[in-house]
Amino acid sequence: MQLILESLFNGLAIGSVLLIAALGLAIVFGLMGVINLAHGELMMLGAYSTYVTQLIFKLPALKPFYNSYIIVSLLVAFLVSSIVGILLEKSIIRRLYGNPLETLLATWGVSLILQQFVRSVPLAYGSGFIITVFTGLIVPLIIPEHLISNKSKRYIKSGIWSISVLIGILTANYLSTTISKLGRASARNVDVTAPAWMRGGIDILGITFPVTRLVIIVITIIAVISVTVFLNRSVWGMRIRAVTQNRSMSECLGISSEKVDILTFGIGSGLAGIAGVAVSLLGSVGPNVGSSYIVGCFMVVVLGGVGNLLGTIIASFSIGIMTDLIGAGRLLTIWPEMPSSLASTVNFFATTSMARVLIFALIVAFLQFRPAGLFPQKGRMVEG
């Protein structure tokens, strides 16, 4: 009983990291059909945002609130990744809709650029850049429309951008002088230390549940619920679903598909940022942290059935539980008197990387029988 519970929890923990990482991808790839290879790097940016937020919270003024930095960093990571995602959509992906191969290549290129960016640009400048774009984009939305006459529009716009650039430069300057770690570029991995309340574990029924894992599970659950509610209940969610299913007709009904694209991509990228926070709690953060997750994310989305959130959820938890069962050699503990030939096979796969190999092979085999994944779209509209 205890063994099963522990295995289940571990599987759940691995699965929830996969799920939160794949959730954004399920939206971008599943709903928009865009293969975004830079998704992993958006996660990496989220992880670095956590790191920067953490360092900022170590400043004397914010020190008393240090324990809550993780909550702030969720917001920061979401914003940072969605801003970069929106820039990516507006500058590159927008021009490549309908050309999946070109999108694949272009986003892969972007992923390399982003990796090199965090290696060779000090994080303070990166933060300054993000703040510039953020204020530049958000301020025009806040200003009441009647204050801007058509004539002065261009001046106001350029004014806002110059102020934003100024704010960005000042922030970059401030961060690089006060926090020396942010002032110089480094290709080395950095570590995010969890606040005190997240260290250690909680004992239930004789099993220790690490708090970080629990926090990640909670974050994942909240993210999944809010995405589902947003897509199914909100006005914008309905617009997104409409555009996903019939772009040109939705446009003819009065939905601006351009706005919907930007929003969808922004949310998908923002979720990658939140996944980055989760990832930063599990290990050290480096430029390559994202690329190690991207394959797993695509596997989850494809296995679950493209465009199906429920499928994504079930796929990631089954992969999680299988990883734990195989990777930790748990089958042996459950069934100790297994024949020795079988036992040696189980042992062979009982490492994290070999478990991945086996699971990916199983997924490939599974997709031979069900190419559309666990939950393919069905109904009259598919046949017709």
Add this chain to the structure above:
Amino acid sequence: MTLLEIRGLNTYYGESHILREVDITVNPGEMVCLIGRNGVGKTTLLKSLIGLLSPRSGEILFNGNSLERKAPHQRAQLGIAYVPQGREIIPYLTVEENLLLGMESLPGGLAENKKIDKFIYELFPILESFLMRKGGDLSGGQQQQLAIARALLGKPKLILLDEPTEGIQPSIVKDIEAAIKRIIQETGCGVLLVEQHLNFVRQANRYYAMQRGGIVASGKTKELSKSVIDEFLSV
């Protein structure tokens, strides 16, 4: 004032010249029918009007304003509703959600228009009983009624109807005809209709006949002669 005025419209698909110097006018409260055999460019004309295709030259004036460089969603917001061939219901959205989407083109959009006007259910009673079904699960005739209802909810000034009776059982065709006539009477909107059914064509006030992408004949439908019918309608 004319509701819609098209002057010298030329539309291409790649290099092939589809619409050639098309001139058409539609007045408020008027039903205008576009007739012609398959492949003469009727659907292309409607798509150029809603903005899914961009004409290479010519002018489209809607209420006196040019529609040039306006995206389809902006044209929808100006009051043009499009009921395409093949209905184009959003398949995985419920009937209710599909109807709600019809109100996206009203001022304020979906966020401020959340009540489906009951008159839709008077026109098409079947929709009320299917509100929770997926749009894609309806039959062709039901989808056609849904598509027209969806267009009407946006309170359009001009409705573009592309073969609304194609492949639909005669009893539903009657309902659709009656609904469209009633809407024109009540709201005074204009309708530009592409149609092959002679009965329906006769309901219109005027007709334009198309051949190889150009308008070759026009006039009142009352005066539709046998020769025009034989030449342009595939009966």
